[in-house]
Amino acid sequence: MPAVQMAGVTKTYRGKGGTPHKALDGLDMTVDTGGVHGxxxxxxxxxxxxxxxxxxLVRIDAGEMQLLDRPVPAGLTGVIGDVGALVETPLFFPGFSGRRNLRLLAETAGVPRDRVEECLELVDLRERADDRFTGYSLGMKQRLGIAAALLKAPRLLILDEPSNGLDPAGIRDVRELIRRLGSDGRTTVLVSSHLLAEIQQVCDSVTILARGRRVASGPVASVLSRAGTGDVRVGVPDPAAAAAVLGAAGFTVSPAPDGQVLVHGAPAPGEITRVLAEHGHYVEELVRVTPDLESAFLAITGGQA
Ligand SMILES: Nc1ncnc2c1ncn2[C@@H]1O[C@H](COP(=O)(O)OP(=O)(O)OP(=O)(O)O)[C@@H](O)[C@H]1O
Ligand SMILES: [Mg+2]
Incomplete structure (x- = not known):
């Protein structure tokens, strides 16, 4: 059972007097149960x-959606107890401590107090739990928001750009937390981001959006390899001469940023080694270059974004 399914979802915003704007344009998305989906x-x-x-929270024009196998929005009431979400910075009482804020939320949701302590522990806020919310750093506020989303021990946790606006330490903490939650075997995490590196670090699988449509999806590694250039970086004592040999043998080559040789077009490493050895060049290093998501994104979307 997929944790999330969207099929052909369309949403048009109509501004006052302005031209209608298609925010979602036939979006399809499937999030399998378990792990972290970006x-x-x-x-x-x-x-x-x-x-x-x-x-x-938004009424769609067309399409079908399911959360944990229940239709949305019709079946939301039956499933929302299993879903935790952090969409906007949640509203907390600024003068209350993090713990008191969570206890209030827990009471409203009928969640036992022990769970508040578990959630504070999960997001690493235990030591500062009695400080007033106003005194929290942005990262701490965000982690308290995640703790609030975790109170009901949701099977599905949805986080909208949770590391936005945080400093590097805050970003690292939030990413580690997401990885930890996604590997506990019972929680599925859906996390949005506009940062390719973040998805690469945190997610098992990914759906890539451009202009309200899915342009690619699948395991992070295979989405990467689909867009991958398949370059191989070859380290040799005389890169210029080796490049000439490889070029003459029909390989497409260019200089690597470090001065060594890049061979393009997913060449067979054994072939490279053989051709070079036949000409007296001995390979010291041969590395398949994995493209980062930045270039993968450009390749996949073909500039649509
Ligand atoms: N309430 C709204 N009224 C009108 N247009 C909206 C509204 N909310 C979103 N939009 C428009 O819909 C499109 C999609 O917006 P959305 O916020 O979903 O994008 P996003 O991927 O979350 O972007 P970001 O990375 O900036 O958060 C944008 O063009 C946006 O301007
Ligand atoms: Mg957004």
């Missing part, structure tokens, strides 16, 4: 709109 797209591609639609 929703990756540039600003304005529809990440927040699709998350808000899934949570019943």
């Amino acid at each position: 929703l990756l797209g540039p600003n304005g591609s529809g990440k927040t709109t699709s998350i808000r639609a899934l949570l019943g």
